[in-house]
Amino acid sequence: MASRHLANAGHEEQLQRYMPRIVSGDLITAVAVTEADAGSDVAGIKTDAERDGDFWVLNETKMFITNGAHADPYFVAAKIDLEAAGSRRRTIYAVESEAAGVSFGRMLDKMGWRSSDTVELVFEDCRVPAGNVLGEVNKDFYAIMKNFQNERLVLGPQAKGEAQKALELTLEYVRERKAFGAPLWEKQTIRQRLAQRKAEVAAARHGSTRKESRA
Numbered sequence: 001m002a003s004r005h006l007a008n009a010g011h012e013e014q015l016q017r018y019m020p021r022i023v024s025g026d027l028i029t030a031v032a033v034t035e036a037d038a039g040s041d042v043a044g045i046k047t048d049a050e051r052d053g054d055f056w057v058l059n060e061t062k063m064f065i066t067n068g069a070h071a072d073p074y075f076v077a078a079k080i081d082l083e084a085a086g087s088r089r090r091t092i093y094a095v096e097s098e099a100a101g102v103s104f105g106r107m108l109d110k111m112g113w114r115s116s117d118t119v120e121l122v123f124e125d126c127r128v129p130a131g132n133v134l135g136e137v138n139k140d141f142y143a144i145m146k147n148f149q150n151e152r153l154v155l156g157p158q159a160k161g162e163a164q165k166a167l168e169l170t171l172e173y174v175r176e177r178k179a180f181g182a183p184l185w186e187k188q189t190i191r192q193r194l195a196q197r198k199a200e201v202a203a204a205r206h207g208s209t210r211k212e213s214r215a
Contacts, residue, residue: 035063056129059126163200
């Protein structure tokens with residue numbers, strides 16, 4: 001999800017610098033848009049970027065950053081022109097993990113998706129070379145939203161696959177787990193609940209199939 005920001009908005013030099021190592025798996029990337037009070041509301045992010053000669057200086061804390069503890073680079077969204085409308089003052093920066101002023105705070109615990117870490121990412125007077133701007137200054141709002149649409153398309157099928165697997169694991173468990181002298185599977189209420197969950201998963205997967213066939 002993060003490398004698509006580079007693929008969609010990166011300049012040729014940036015693509016050559018990062019993309020071969022991303023494709024080979026030598027680099028893990030992360031996108032840093034979400035903050036404590038702004039996530040899908042990209043226009044509401046508060047991260048400041050100020051120009052200082054050949055550098056941009058970033059200040060703010062990002063939240064819920066997937067792969068944040070292991071990523072390099074981060075694709076960070078920030079605002080510049082406070083007078084412009086929210087959709088016209090967003091810029092993405094490629095920030096390398098070893099840049100001065102970059103650190104990660106809390107490792108955040110999650111209910112699932114534990115194959116990747118999620119952290120709080122902190123920028124304190126972080127100096128980013130001007131050449132690390134992805135796309136154009138103040139014109140990356142729509143690039144961010146384009147990538148969000150891709151993420152949502154991917155996460156929908158992923159959630160349905162996880163629901164199907166959770167149902168299979170639960171079914172295996174209730175057939176083995178005994179209570180009051182019999183497996184939980186023998187309890188009518190348990191079977192009814194599982195049947196309802198199976199119907200919901202099947203309906204979700206069938207709905208996707210119908211939409212794909214229409215397309």
